[in-house]
Amino acid sequence: MKESGKSPCAVSLSGLSDKVPKLFGIPSGVPGLDELFFTFRVEGEEVKRVLLNGFPSASVIHLTGVPDTGKSLIGEQFSISQALCGYNVLYVTVEIPAPFLALSFKQRSQALKADWDKMKERIFIVDATRYPELRDNVGDLCAFLSETIEKEKINSTVIDSITGLYEGREMLARSIVRKLYEIMKKHYQTAIFISQKRSSHEEISSEAAGGYAVPHIVDCTIVLSKIVLNSKALATMYNKKPGEVVRTLRIDGCRMCGHDSNVHLLEIDEKGLVRVGKPLYEVLK
Numbered sequence: 001m002k003e004s005g006k007s008p009c010a011v012s013l014s015g016l017s018d019k020v021p022k023l024f025g026i027p028s029g030v031p032g033l034d035e036l037f038f039t040f041r042v043e044g045e046e047v048k049r050v051l052l053n054g055f056p057s058a059s060v061i062h063l064t065g066v067p068d069t070g071k072s073l074i075g076e077q078f079s080i081s082q083a084l085c086g087y088n089v090l091y092v093t094v095e096i097p098a099p100f101l102a103l104s105f106k107q108r109s110q111a112l113k114a115d116w117d118k119m120k121e122r123i124f125i126v127d128a129t130r131y132p133e134l135r136d137n138v139g140d141l142c143a144f145l146s147e148t149i150e151k152e153k154i155n156s157t158v159i160d161s162i163t164g165l166y167e168g169r170e171m172l173a174r175s176i177v178r179k180l181y182e183i184m185k186k187h188y189q190t191a192i193f194i195s196q197k198r199s200s201h202e203e204i205s206s207e208a209a210g211g212y213a214v215p216h217i218v219d220c221t222i223v224l225s226k227i228v229l230n231s232k233a234l235a236t237m238y239n240k241k242p243g244e245v246v247r248t249l250r251i252d253g254c255r256m257c258g259h260d261s262n263v264h265l266l267e268i269d270e271k272g273l274v275r276v277g278k279p280l281y282e283v284l285k
């Protein structure tokens, strides 16, 4: 109270009307994913469902899954598609050092036949693996992110992964994620927070979503999962060969807009390009 110099007071909805952000779709860069988010529009007597065609704008999307489910590939594909649309992206790497991440971006851009010269000036990388003070002190990290977002006119931020920021101190997970969430909201970022799920967490439930009650803080959670088809019967069910892997994606809640809540196939081709496929109920019909 003293900090802001003002006493708290309630504000009516009309008093907030000039502060309400516009809701629109931010292309994810992943074919098939944008169509899973929708909103409603009043047309005459009817309330009609309209596709948002992307992630809800200025939302913090939590992307979680066990290893090898496509989290980083989605983070990179999103960054490239935003850069190609002319928006600046901040990619915070907590796992792999920046030069290796740059190599991965280069491979992704080749696979997408994207204009490397166009995108390379728009994707900014913060290498938290080189600066332990950023990885270990969320206050420093938030201040640095705030400054960089303003300086480089950043529209979208990806953190890969938030799990790396509370390694060995999981009890702080919620407070660390909350501070990062607040910074993203302050700067109207459309953000992807990647988290690593342990295989012991239940597969596609909300508790699966990174654990530690992180999903309660963020705006939207997407759970990635994979099934190894280790029997002939299982392989036949999916119309695949025994030993193949089936990956899935499910939006496990989004408080910003309507969304599809089915489990969908998630396909990763040999070039490392990700797309969302059919819902599982169609595949297993």
Ligand SMILES: Nc1ncnc2c1ncn2[C@@H]1O[C@H](COP(=O)(O)OP(=O)(O)O)[C@@H](O)[C@H]1O
Pocket: 065, 066, 067, 068, 069, 070, 071, 072, 073, 074, 268, 269, 270, 271, 272, 273
């Ligand atoms: N060309 C490719 N480059 C990178 N990954 C690929 C490629 N082709 C297939 N993949 C597969 O995509 C998987 C998912 O990668 P990644 O997004 O890094 O997983 P996660 O971040 O969830 O651990 C890889 O483990 C690999 O099996």
Ligand SMILES: [Mg+2]
Pocket: 071, 072, 073
């Ligand atoms: Mg990864």
